[in-house]
Amino acid sequence: MSLSKLLSAAVVAAALLSARAASALDTPAMTKMLQVIDDRQRNGGDYKALVYLEQKEKDKTDVAREAWVYRRDADDKLMILFSKPKGEAGKGYLRLDKNLWSYDPNVGKWERRTERERIAGTDSRRADFDESRLAEEFEPSDKGEETLGKYKVHHLILKAKANIDVAYPLVELWIDVESGNILKRQEFALSGRLMRTLYYPTWRKLFSESKNADVWFPDQIRIYDEVEKANSTVIAIKSVDLHSLEANLFTKAWLESKSR
Amino acid sequence: MGQLRLLIQVAFRNLFASRINLLIGAIIFFGTLLVVVGGGLVDSVDTAMSRSIIGSIAGHLQVYSDHSKDELGLFGQMGGEPDLAAVDDFSVIKPLLEKHPNVKTVVPMGTSGAMVTSGNTVDLLLARLRELYRQRVDHGETPELREQLDSLKGHVRHIVTLLESDLANKDTLLSDGALEPADEEAIAKARSDAFWAGFEQDPFSALEFLENRIAPLLPDGTMLYLRYAGTDLESFQKSFDRMELVDGQPVPPGKRGMLLSKFFYEEFLKLKTARRLDLIKRERDINKKRIAEDPEMQRWVKENTQQLREFALQLDPLKTKLAIERLQNHLGTKEPNLEKLLASFFATTDDNFDARYATFYKDLAPLLELYRLRLGDSLTITAFTRTGYVQSVNVRIYGTYQFKGLEESQLAGGLNLMDLMTFRDLYGYLTPDRKAEIAEIQKKSGVTAVARENAEDALFGSSAAPLVADATPGLLNDKEGMDGMGHLRREDLAERVYNQQELEKGMVLSAAVILKDPSKLKETMAELQQSAKDANLPLRVVSWQQAAGIIGQFVMMAKMVLAIAVLIIFVVALVIINNAMMMATLQRVREIGTMRAIGAQRSLVLNMVLVETLVLGLVFGAAGALLGSGLIAMWGHAGIPAGNPTLYFFFSGPRLHPTLSLGILAAAFVIVLVVSALSTLYPAFLAARVSPLRAMQTDE
Numbered sequence A: 001m002s003l004s005k006l007l008s009a010a011v012v013a014a015a016l017l018s019a020r021a022a023s024a025l026d027t028p029a030m031t032k033m034l035q036v037i038d039d040r041q042r043n044g045g046d047y048k049a050l051v052y053l054e055q056k057e058k059d060k061t062d063v064a065r066e067a068w069v070y071r072r073d074a075d076d077k078l079m080i081l082f083s084k085p086k087g088e089a090g091k092g093y094l095r096l097d098k099n100l101w102s103y104d105p106n107v108g109k110w111e112r113r114t115e116r117e118r119i120a121g122t123d124s125r126r127a128d129f130d131e132s133r134l135a136e137e138f139e140p141s142d143k144g145e146e147t148l149g150k151y152k153v154h155h156l157i158l159k160a161k162a163n164i165d166v167a168y169p170l171v172e173l174w175i176d177v178e179s180g181n182i183l184k185r186q187e188f189a190l191s192g193r194l195m196r197t198l199y200y201p202t203w204r205k206l207f208s209e210s211k212n213a214d215v216w217f218p219d220q221i222r223i224y225d226e227v228e229k230a231n232s233t234v235i236a237i238k239s240v241d242l243h244s245l246e247a248n249l250f251t252k253a254w255l256e257s258k259s260r
Numbered sequence B: 001m002g003q004l005r006l007l008i009q010v011a012f013r014n015l016f017a018s019r020i021n022l023l024i025g026a027i028i029f030f031g032t033l034l035v036v037v038g039g040g041l042v043d044s045v046d047t048a049m050s051r052s053i054i055g056s057i058a059g060h061l062q063v064y065s066d067h068s069k070d071e072l073g074l075f076g077q078m079g080g081e082p083d084l085a086a087v088d089d090f091s092v093i094k095p096l097l098e099k100h101p102n103v104k105t106v107v108p109m110g111t112s113g114a115m116v117t118s119g120n121t122v123d124l125l126l127a128r129l130r131e132l133y134r135q136r137v138d139h140g141e142t143p144e145l146r147e148q149l150d151s152l153k154g155h156v157r158h159i160v161t162l163l164e165s166d167l168a169n170k171d172t173l174l175s176d177g178a179l180e181p182a183d184e185e186a187i188a189k190a191r192s193d194a195f196w197a198g199f200e201q202d203p204f205s206a207l208e209f210l211e212n213r214i215a216p217l218l219p220d221g222t223m224l225y226l227r228y229a230g231t232d233l234e235s236f237q238k239s240f241d242r243m244e245l246v247d248g249q250p251v252p253p254g255k256r257g258m259l260l261s262k263f264f265y266e267e268f269l270k271l272k273t274a275r276r277l278d279l280i281k282r283e284r285d286i287n288k289k290r291i292a293e294d295p296e297m298q299r300w301v302k303e304n305t306q307q308l309r310e311f312a313l314q315l316d317p318l319k320t321k322l323a324i325e326r327l328q329n330h331l332g333t334k335e336p337n338l339e340k341l342l343a344s345f346f347a348t349t350d351d352n353f354d355a356r357y358a359t360f361y362k363d364l365a366p367l368l369e370l371y372r373l374r375l376g377d378s379l380t381i382t383a384f385t386r387t388g389y390v391q392s393v394n395v396r397i398y399g400t401y402q403f404k405g406l407e408e409s410q411l412a413g414g415l416n417l418m419d420l421m422t423f424r425d426l427y428g429y430l431t432p433d434r435k436a437e438i439a440e441i442q443k444k445s446g447v448t449a450v451a452r453e454n455a456e457d458a459l460f461g462s463s464a465a466p467l468v469a470d471a472t473p474g475l476l477n478d479k480e481g482m483d484g485m486g487h488l489r490r491e492d493l494a495e496r497v498y499n500q501q502e503l504e505k506g507m508v509l510s511a512a513v514i515l516k517d518p519s520k521l522k523e524t525m526a527e528l529q530q531s532a533k534d535a536n537l538p539l540r541v542v543s544w545q546q547a548a549g550i551i552g553q554f555v556m557m558a559k560m561v562l563a564i565a566v567l568i569i570f571v572v573a574l575v576i577i578n579n580a581m582m583m584a585t586l587q588r589v590r591e592i593g594t595m596r597a598i599g600a601q602r603s604l605v606l607n608m609v610l611v612e613t614l615v616l617g618l619v620f621g622a623a624g625a626l627l628g629s630g631l632i633a634m635w636g637h638a639g640i641p642a643g644n645p646t647l648y649f650f651f652s653g654p655r656l657h658p659t660l661s662l663g664i665l666a667a668a669f670v671i672v673l674v675v676s677a678l679s680t681l682y683p684a685f686l687a688a689r690v691s692p693l694r695a696m697q698t699d700e
Helices: A003-023 A027-041 A252-257 B002-014 B019-058 B090-098 B121-139 B143-168 B181-191 B193-197 B203-217 B233-239 B262-269 B272-285 B295-306 B309-314 B317-331 B338-346 B353-367 B420-427 B432-445 B452-460 B485-495 B500-504 B518-534 B550-587 B589-597 B602-638 B645-651 B662-688 B692-699
Strands: A046-056 A063-072 A077-084 A092-096 A099-104 A109-113 A138-148 A151-160 A170-176 A182-188 A194-199 A203-208 A213-218 A220-225 A232-241 B061-065 B103-117 B223-231 B243-248 B258-261 B378-384 B390-403 B415-419 B468-470 B510-515 B539-543
Touching: A027 A138, A027 A151, A027 A213, A046 B432, A063 B432, A092 A252, A099 A252, A099 B203, A109 B121, A109 B203, A138 A170, A151 A182, A194 B452, A203 A232, A213 A232, A220 B452, A232 B432, A252 B203, B002 B602, B019 B390, B019 B550, B019 B602, B019 B645, B019 B662, B061 B518, B090 B103, B090 B500, B090 B510, B090 B518, B103 B233, B103 B420, B121 B143, B121 B203, B121 B309, B143 B181, B143 B203, B143 B309, B143 B317, B181 B193, B181 B203, B223 B233, B223 B420, B233 B243, B233 B415, B258 B262, B262 B272, B262 B390, B272 B295, B272 B309, B272 B353, B295 B338, B309 B338, B317 B338, B317 B353, B338 B353, B378 B420, B390 B415, B390 B420, B390 B485, B415 B420, B420 B500, B510 B518, B518 B539, B550 B589, B550 B602, B550 B662, B589 B602, B589 B692, B602 B662
Parallel strands: A203 B468, B223 B415, B258 B390
Antiparallel strands: A046 A063, A046 A232, A063 A077, A077 A092, A092 A099, A099 A109, A138 A151, A151 A170, A170 A182, A182 A194, A194 A220, A203 A213, A220 A232, B061 B510, B061 B539, B103 B223, B103 B378, B103 B510, B243 B390, B258 B415, B378 B390
């Protein structure tokens, strides 16, 4: 290769690199982006939602459930209580401190579960229902701008911080440049294996008096299992109510009382 | 006839005349020995195993749905349980099968498996405390209840003390070693007198604190895979004669309940320390092994001296004191530390083992819960049902059972028995009502399916809905729906007695058919298959061997391996005998030429060579068969020890007593004669062509 060709190649490479750098985000900007996502979904007071869960599995008939999700974001508390079908009514999950408890009224027992628990046997995890804590739990890095369908998106790579217990340590996010909402999320095991792909086609906002601002929530979360490719789950959040909940709601005794 | 006698005489005269004959004889001898011994052993294993499989679970025939994706495998298959379609109503197929004159009984069945999880020691203690406080809320306090509450609280407090001392010693037995300051604060709070003094004022809050902050500091509880067969337990016990109850009582007719396999109960639910002591004793007493020489026994002893936590956590302060006193007495020491005393006690040798084993069961076992689950207790089983819902049931364990002769077999011992109603709950059969309910929920959810392949285009493409929308504010009413049904259901189920009609009218995965005359198995199988077809029922009828899956194929495989080995040996024999006979014939050209010169016909020479080889085959074959029969008779008397528990199943007990059938002896002789005759044909033909003239010329 002649010297002139080498020089021109270097110039092209430098130009490409600088173009890449122009669209890249620095860490504070990325953290800010995550904070906005977290903050939008957080309510200063309580949160109650009517949710439907639909699960498709290979060689099985479709499964559907109705559930109530309760959150008290100030105390990091979460409860999921199933109400339909009849056989599922009264079953629930309760997150207290770092414990995720599962309760089944058919047997009257509480069991401690891990972050990887498949909520009610579906492809959903606890974090899909809970308050968003991306900025607190992950370190972001940038993969640049891309397009997703007709939207321009920021592609971020998130690594879980040390000593933080999350279901998957590696997450990739595709964030809508215009609205700042997550449109797509992929989660990976430590080995790098892709585990789940999630889509958030529509985000809704509701004014909260306690927060004095809008609280955002996804209208649907479509989850595709990447290990069992035929399996998928849809979480449909039908309605959200931001009024205060009973003070003692986030206790085992309260969940038990629902089916006694 | 006279000629034959002459030829036989010549054959016997020549029997040991040449080394070549001895070589041929040796090959025939070993070949026959292999056929007789190998055939006898494989045949006996086949018989023993068929006893194991037929008598334990399969029956002679199994009937299951023809819509099943997999083949029936009663002992499971690679990667879990086979995917079987349910037979919707057992009460429809039972009369159809029972109509056949050779069918004695039909037993409903289904096998499946589930994970059984249990929290750690503190979780279990706290769950028990919570249950007692709930009882107090519902029925008020009694002196007995008070005593139980105080004893359990004392035990929890004792464990917190142990935790704190571990922390002080920088011990790493905590779940992940390093403790955060918040955890240390929690332990300090749980140790404080103030916490326990205020416990009774709000016991549920105190319990939640212990459950959420203290229990997670201990290592996780256990997880166990439980394999079970759901069946009509009464009919099962009557039909499978090898089944016997060991401890406890049978499940009362019509009630829900379970019988655990004794092997499973000992292996997985017994305190590990005690289980290891039992295993060491078994090796010493039955297999006559010594700790000093056996590495596995040494490993058990070592584990017993090191894994003492499960043991120590079980003891409350009073029992700890008693255990220390008893150990000090036995060991003649003043050592005050329980774990040191236990480590020294469990460091058993061949000399002190028997004494310590006896002391353990006499002095220490009464202080402990030897089994994680007592007979009479309820076990919570959680299964992923066929419909995708996770279903949990509480089922009472009435007793333990075993299959006679298969006590130590892991294969037979891995299966626990359960009533049909509980099995159906865990299977999660979708009734039309439930299907309608799911359809209703799906309608309300308004979710439409989006295929994975074009999800991005459908959700974010040009025709997708807008990304952001306003939600409708309002109050949500969550007060309806859960009407206390869980509690009622739980109480109901444990006490309910189901009648035979209820048991039989419902789904099963298969039906075991016991025959009156097992020798007509094949005909009956074909006839039952035909009658199912005639009745328009999609059923598959299979033999016990097919029903047992891979295990059933084991004997078939052993037979094939033996047949291939025999085939190879005799093909080699054929070639060697052929070559050897050619050489022998060439060596005898002068003799044959002379015989021909003095008037022997070609046919006489041909017959002479043939008869010589046949006699050789018969004599050495007989010797091989005799030795083989002797070996089988000797083993038949003494039994071949199974050695490892996996073989118990194939031997149908701890020893195999092989027998020899006339068929195998006859087969051995036929093979020997055919091989001898075939391998001699060409040399005999060559011999017959030797001319007297050529014989003379060669001699010159």
